[in-house]
Amino acid sequence: MNLVLLSAVMLLAIGSLVIKKSVPAMISFILMMFLLGLYYINLDAKMLGLFQIFIYTGGIMVLMLFGVTIIGLEFPKAKSKPLNAAAAFLFFVTLSALFLRGVDTLQKVAPQNVEDIELFSASYSDFVIIFALIASSLLYGTVKMNSTLKARRSK
Amino acid sequence: MFEIEMIFSFGLFSLGLYGVSSGRDFLRIFFSLEMLLNAVIMMLAITAHYLGFTQNIVLAYMVMILATLEAAAGLIIFAAANKIAKVISPDELRGADDA
Numbered sequence: 001m002n003l004v005l006l007s008a009v010m011l012l013a014i015g016s017l018v019i020k021k022s023v024p025a026m027i028s029f030i031l032m033m034f035l036l037g038l039y040y041i042n043l044d045a046k047m048l049g050l051f052q053i054f055i056y057t058g059g060i061m062v063l064m065l066f067g068v069t070i071i072g073l074e075f076p077k078a079k080s081k082p083l084n085a086a087a088a089f090l091f092f093v094t095l096s097a098l099f100l101r102g103v104d105t106l107q108k109v110a111p112q113n114v115e116d117i118e119l120f121s122a123s124y125s126d127f128v129i130i131f132a133l134i135a136s137s138l139l140y141g142t143v144k145m146n147s148t149l150k151a152r153r154s155k
Numbered sequence: 156m157f158e159i160e161m162i163f164s165f166g167l168f169s170l171g172l173y174g175v176s177s178g179r180d181f182l183r184i185f186f187s188l189e190m191l192l193n194a195v196i197m198m199l200a201i202t203a204h205y206l207g208f209t210q211n212i213v214l215a216y217m218v219m220i221l222a223t224l225e226a227a228a229g230l231i232i233f234a235a236a237n238k239i240a241k242v243i244s245p246d247e248l249r250g251a252d253d254a
Contacts, residue, residue: 002156006163013167016186017174029186036193043204048196048215055219060189060226067182067230070237081177088173095165103158110206130216134223141227148234 005039022068022075029064030057059138066145157205164201168194180244181233185226192222 012032019025033056040049167190174187196218199211 002160006160010163010166010170013170013190017170017183022182025183025186029189033189033193036197039197040200043200045200045203045212045215048200048212048219051216051219052196055223056189056193060223063226063230064182064185067185067233070234071180071182075180075183084176085173088169088176091172092165092169095169096162099161099165100158107206110208130220133220137220137224137227141230144231145234148231148238 002039002042005035005042009035009039020075022071025075026061026064026068030061033057033061055134055138059134063138063141063145066142157201160201160205161198164194164197167197178245181229181236184245185229185233188225188229189222192218192225196222 009032012028012035015028016025016032019028034053037049037052037057040046040052042049171187171190171194174190175184178184196215199215199218202208203211203215
């Protein structure tokens with residue numbers, strides 16, 4: 001199940017960078033974030049998964065929609081950069097090789113008796129602070145973008 | 156399973172790195188930045204689940220807050236750049252400055 005979700009995430013991530021039209025690229029990005037949220041829920045990090053879905057497929061996408069109104073329906077044409085792609089691939093191979101080389105050590109140093117610590121359950125004020133930070137930044141972004149677009153439209 | 160999922164997160168990180176370094180337009184750079192940060196969140200969640208580093212979940216929340224702030228601030232910068240110099244990509248912005 002996890003591998004299917006992650007394969008879909010990778011395909012959608014590639015799609016969001018490759019698709020030339022802005023709205024389908026954004027839909028691909030939204031689906032990617034939604035599937036990542038489902039993946040976290042599958043990993044028993046339910047609150048993290050729900051945060052992912054609420055924040056990314058909800059809040060950040062509204063902000064990105066403002067960006068689409070500026071960019072237009074199609075992304076501007078740009079030169080392909082094969083050197084950057086090769087560098088990113090080389091980075092991926094190096095990172096994977098280093099990880100596979102040291103994975104045994106990582107598993108040895110991992111805590112053996114995992115205690116199920118109750119994150120945030122002792123105090124709801126932590127949740128309130130996190131929600132307030134996220135909500136205020138999203139609100140600030142939305143208001144600023146709205147005022148910029150209004151000024152642009154009035155011209 | 157743990158190794159494969161970690162390699163998927165490295166893949167997402169590399170993809171984000173490519174998107175940021177190719178830097179075609181602001182919106183795609185934002186997509187790529189979100190991918191980079193989400194790859195980090197994914198690594199933290201995987202290590203918390205499989206290796207028992209449960210405190211990593213708290214770090215993941217912090218990275219998520221950072222990603223939200225980055226998206227909000229970045230889009231405002233994009234809007235301002237578009238308003239002032241009428242550009243939609245960082246390369247054009249550099250050109251506008253030279254002119």
